[in-house]
Amino acid sequence: MLNLIIKDIAIQKKTLLYALLYSIFAPIAFFSKGPSGFGLYVLSPVVTAYMLISFAVSYDEKNKSEIVLNSLPLKRKDIVLSKYISVFVFAFIGIIYSILVGFIGKATGLPMFAASISLLNIILVLTSVCIFTSIFFPVYFKFGYIKMNFFNVILFMSFLFVPTATIEYATSNPNNVLVQKINYFINNTSSFTQNSLAIIICLIIFLISLMISIRIYKNKEF
Template sequence: MYSLLLKDILVQKKQFLYGILLAAVYSFAFSSNNLGGVLTVFVFPYIFVLTAASYEEKNKAEMILISLPIKRSLLVMERYISVFLFAALGAIEYIIVVGVANLVELPIKFSTLTIEPVLIFGLAVYYGIYLPLYFKFGYIKTRWVNFVMFFGLFFGVAGLISAINKYGTNSQVLNSLITFFKNQSNTVVANELIIMALLIYALSYMISVKIYNSREF
């Protein structure tokens, strides 16, 4: 597993320098609402998981990987783990950027990073949907799906929140869901989100293994 993760880092090691720049830009641009860290952590897997997949497809490296004594399920698991590995690397780069900025006392306000359970939930749902499609059709055929999902998520969530705020909600299901969460403590909600994230991710992984086991190269 370590070697598989390592190859995804090594093939794009230069990209981590751009990652630093990205973290700095997000931190500065979203300093007013403290969203820079969250965005960096969410955007990192989008960039790095997809770049790793694109190199794999460009080199047709799956021919080699599948021919090695490795179970296909391990190759699938590596992709699922790499999402959170790159999210963690995003967090580390972000902390370094903000830390250095504080250290040299730049006269600019940078937002700090808070890892919200909703972020982990978001990553699990996002890649839980995308990865089975990727394992079925490969990177090239699914990159537009991913592009649409990514921007759909940002504009969709923002749109939904403003719509709910503006018009309220007439949906009984949604109302009862909001009440359900409002009546619980933050810790309970956090735990529920993490458990749901794990369940969704595990289910998605099982679907991907099934798909990848029958894939031909």
């Protein structure tokens, strides 16, 4: 299983470079969007993880890797599990990129690099990637990457723009009933409780998605 994860990283040298360039671009492009550091420490790692996930399955489909893998003494369950575990590896690559860019960027004195990464940033990255994966992989294992291209574009655009649009809406409409309830919950609940709740919900969704994907892949014909 570890070799499958290493394989997904090794085949993406160019993608890793593009992801690093995006980590430099994101804090500049999204500096005025959302809280301080959002572009660099949240959006950038999420997009990096998305890029690595998407290109990994794209390469698999292009090179018909699934046919080869299923001819080897590998359990289909392990093939699916390796994809889900690799998500966290990709997310941490994105986080490391953002930390490095932020560290170097601070030396420039530019305001978009002034913030530092926080525990909340990391939790937002991991929960976002978990939710994305939970939607992406069952569809991928059912239809394949090529057939889900249009769906993939919509999913990517949603994860790219919905969070920033939501933050902007909440900031511009503080008197909205739903916004007030969310603010009340945030202001009257400890950070530990909020983070724990977010992690638990995402892990439940993630595990349900994993079981669905395993079931789909076990019954798939090649």
